[in-house]
Amino acid sequence: MAAINRDDVAHLARLAHIEMSAEELDRMAGELAVIVDSVKSVSEAAGDDVPATSHPIPLSNVFREDVVGHTFTAEQALSGAPDSFEGRFKVPAILDED
């Protein structure tokens, strides 16, 4: 398995929408390399015949009646928003201006 380097971390930080300084990228790359190295044995633990477990207690077809239950008012939904306008979340530009 490939090691993780500074460029990988910079790419991952962009994907995860976290701005990182040069110093932070250096430090994070070093720390993550150690962690990734320590978990690599996991890929050799199980053969192809072992099924994956995504959920610890098997449950299937958890349904409810298709009726409207409790919902928030617009005011409640917006109560923690950093910015709102006329009953809506207000966000900065979605598209680049240039």
Added chain:
Amino acid sequence: MTELNNSELIRLSAAQLAAKLAAREVTSVEVTQAYLDRIALVDGGADGIHAFLHVNAEEALAVAAEVDAIRAAGGAEAEALHELAGVPIAVKDLIVTIGQPTTAGSKILEGWHSPYDATVIKRLRAAKMPILGKTNLDEFAMGSSTEHSAYGPTRNPWDLDRIPGGSGGGSAAAVAAFEAPLALGTDTGGSIRQPGAVTGTVGMKPTYGAVSRYGAIAMASSLDQIGPVSRTVLDSALLQEVIGGHDPFDSTSLTDPFDTLVAAAKTGNVTGMKIGIIKELHGEGYQAGVENRFNESLELLKEAGAEIVEVSCPNFKYALGAYYLIMPSEVSSNLAKFDGVRYGLRVLPEDGPMTIERVMAATRAAGFGDEVKRRIILGTYALSAGYYDAYYGSAQKVRTLIQRDFDAAFAQADVLISPTAPTTAFKLGEKLDDPLAMYLNDVATIPANMAGIPGLSLPGGLADEDGLPVGIQLLAPAREDARLYRVGAVLESLLEEKWGGPLLDRAPVLGSSSTIAGGSN
């Protein structure tokens, strides 16, 4: 009527408080005020425990007064009161509450108020239990020391220079320092049990789905579980019966009733039960004092008529690695919602175009701490194209192997036993620069989360070399939470007989004149 002074009152267990309240020997207002006074005495200041991020005095006293009025009036309404009505409780600040801030220990949620209550909070309110406040935690429950809280660390009441465990260090320390008789925690890889172990308290991670997760801010959804924190095994059983049971708001909630837990804690014998020592979870890598206390508990259980067998779980050696792939993967997805749009912090970039993506990146950079960032990046890596099968896919297969190991072990034993953590509490700051060393602290608790089974940690005594608490972990098959309360209560009574009283009686006295009284906020 028995006259108790406040320092005696706050040392009673929840079950003892409940009995005194029902007999009207004390009022809930007196009890609640005694705890608020204790919080004011020991929680704040430079040498304070700092278990609380928010103290909810006004509401707690109002609920207490309501319970007292109902009891005083008597009649059907008094009869219908829950057994724990009027017994106060603290809540980990990962669980959302109306009327109090919820921060998850993060700057990104500073000042945020939830517009809804978690299901467990609704159940506490229905039982009329006064909520004392919200307790400190590693940011978004990521850590084993509570040092990763954006609001500063919590101190261990046994030694103020040491960690109280994590992520639920606040809840465990509050209960250990007699700032609350009960607390709620959450456990993703050991965050209820490991703090219990290092603070000499009881912590229970119920079967996955036995307690609703609705309103617990999600860290890793397939591993997270809310559970009780207390000073006695019976108290945890009482609390789990309040908060547990099916909840249609959580689609992973089990329909089993889990209503025999208190009765199980009162069974009083382990005769003929088979208790399995997990070969891989003691010995090498475990502190000598931890190992000694563990062996002592085994002897006591044997003398009480249990049969001790040894089981092997060979795939546990992959558990920590698999956990550090699955958990961050789920973290990276769950924490994507903190984007500076719908709630919490919004930080604008200092220069350049003001697009939403740049605002998100600046907000998340400023709002998340290092440990959270590490896990988001690690999870994003484990889920990325080309690595998914090798990392996340392989880790999910390991999960199957761990479940198989448990199945085989439980074919030989009714419950399994191990130390809860390999060491006693480490010093504040000791592992801050070495994330991997901190992760190793959860080596014995993680397998239960991976398999969804219940785990209980109870005090096993003090390590000879440092005089700090050691935790004993009991594990049972999924849905068999009652077994843990049965064996746990028996072991607790055998140990207390040996010690001549509760372990916390041996903890140092807090609140000396050097401690500045006053809330933590």
